[in-house]
Amino acid sequence: MNPILEVKGLAKEYPSFSLNHIDFSLQEGCITGFIGANGSGKTTTIKAILGLTLKDAGSITFLGRELTEKERELKNRIGIVLDEGYFYDEMTIGEMKSVIAPAYSNWDESAFRSYLDHFSLQRNQKISTLSKGMRMKYAISLALSHHPDLLIMDEPTSGLDPLIRSELADILLDFMGKKGKSVFFSTHITSDLEKVADVLILIDKGNIVFQEEKDVLLDTHSLIKGDRKLLNEHTRPLFLSLRETNYGFTGITREKAAIREQMKDVLVERPSIEQIMLAYIGGSHYAF
Ligand SMILES: Nc1ncnc2c1ncn2[C@@H]1O[C@H](COP(=O)(O)OP(=O)(O)OP(=O)(O)O)[C@@H](O)[C@H]1O
Numbered sequence: 001m002n003p004i005l006e007v008k009g010l011a012k013e014y015p016s017f018s019l020n021h022i023d024f025s026l027q028e029g030c031i032t033g034f035i036g037a038n039g040s041g042k043t044t045t046i047k048a049i050l051g052l053t054l055k056d057a058g059s060i061t062f063l064g065r066e067l068t069e070k071e072r073e074l075k076n077r078i079g080i081v082l083d084e085g086y087f088y089d090e091m092t093i094g095e096m097k098s099v100i101a102p103a104y105s106n107w108d109e110s111a112f113r114s115y116l117d118h119f120s121l122q123r124n125q126k127i128s129t130l131s132k133g134m135r136m137k138y139a140i141s142l143a144l145s146h147h148p149d150l151l152i153m154d155e156p157t158s159g160l161d162p163l164i165r166s167e168l169a170d171i172l173l174d175f176m177g178k179k180g181k182s183v184f185f186s187t188h189i190t191s192d193l194e195k196v197a198d199v200l201i202l203i204d205k206g207n208i209v210f211q212e213e214k215d216v217l218l219d220t221h222s223l224i225k226g227d228r229k230l231l232n233e234h235t236r237p238l239f240l241s242l243r244e245t246n247y248g249f250t251g252i253t254r255e256k257a258a259i260r261e262q263m264k265d266v267l268v269e270r271p272s273i274e275q276i277m278l279a280y281i282g283g284s285h286y287a288f
Contacts, residue, residue: 004028004150004182010058012048019044019206026184031172033197034186035277041206042186046154076104079143081153087127093138094123104146115141133164151183157192169196190273204281221276222256226266235262241279252279
C-alpha cells in the first residue's frame with residue numbers, strides 16, 4: 001500500500017495545548033479513523049493539514065509532494081467536511097455552492113445535482129433552515145462533487161442520529177468502491193468506525209498513541225473478566241487497564257496467552273474499539 005498523505009513532525013502550540021511533533025500516514029484505499037477524546041487535538045491536526053491553522057513545525061506531503069507546493073492543484077484532489085460547516089447561513093444551498101465550486105477546477109455540476117437529488121436537498125433552501133443531518137449531507141455533496149481522491153472529515157457524525165450515521169457509513173463505502181480513494185475521518189464516537197474503518201489512529205493530549213489496522217488491533221487486545229482474587233502483583237501488570245468491583249474485575253490486555261496461563265477461570269472476550277481506546281487513555285478509571 002502507498003501512503004496518500006504523510007504527516008511528519010507536525011507541531012502546533014496553543015497557550016494550554018500542544019500538538020507534539022506527531023507522525024502518521026494515510027494509506028491509499030483505506031478508511032482511516034482518527035480517534036481521541038474531546039480536546040485531544042483531532043481538529044487542530046486536521047486544520048493544520050489543510051492549512052486552516054498555521055503549523056509551528058512539520059511537513060505534510062500528499063502523494064509525495066509538500067501540500068504547500070502547488071497548493072491549488074493538490075487541494076483539488078482533497079474533499080473536506082468540517083464540523084463547523086464553514087457556510088454562510090443566509091445563503092441558499094445553490095448560492096453557497098456557487099461560492100465554493102469555482103475553487104475547484106474539476107467541479108462536476110451534474111455530480112452535485114445527483115447528490116442533491118439523492119439526499120433530497122433543494123437548491124433554494126436556506127442553509128440556516130437545514131437540520132444537522134441535512135447540513136452534513138450538503139457538506140458531503142460539496143466535498144464529493146469535485147471527485148477528490150482523499151476525503152477528510154472532522155467529526156462528521158457528531159450530533160447525528162444513528163440512522164443518519166449509518167447512512168454516512170454507506171456513503172463512505174460507496175465512495176471507497178471507486179479505485180484509489182481514501183478517507184480520513186475523525187470522531188469520538190468510535191462505534192461509527194466498527195463497520196467502516198480499515199486503520200485507526202489514536203491521539204491523546206497532542207500525542208499519537210497508536211496507528212494500527214483495525215482488525216489487528218481487535219485481534220491483539222482482549223477483554224478479560226474474572227474474580228478479583230485472581231489479581232496479584234504478577235497478574236496486574238498484564239493489563240493495560242483494570243476496573244474492579246466488589247465481585248470481580250474487567251480488564252483490557254495484550255497478553256492473552258500469559259493471562260490464560262496464569263489466571264484460571266477467566267472469561268476472554270473481544271473488546272470494542274471504544275474499550276481499547278479507553279484502556280489507553282483512561283488509565284484504570286474507565287467504564288464498560
Ligand atoms: N485557536 C485556538 N486557540 C487556543 N487554543 C485552542 C485553539 N484551538 C484549539 N485550542 C485548544 O486545543 C485543544 C485541542 O482542541 P481540538 O479542537 O484540536 O480537539 P479535538 O480533539 O478536535 O476535540 P473535540 O473532539 O472536542 O472536537 C483544546 O484544548 C482547545 O481548547
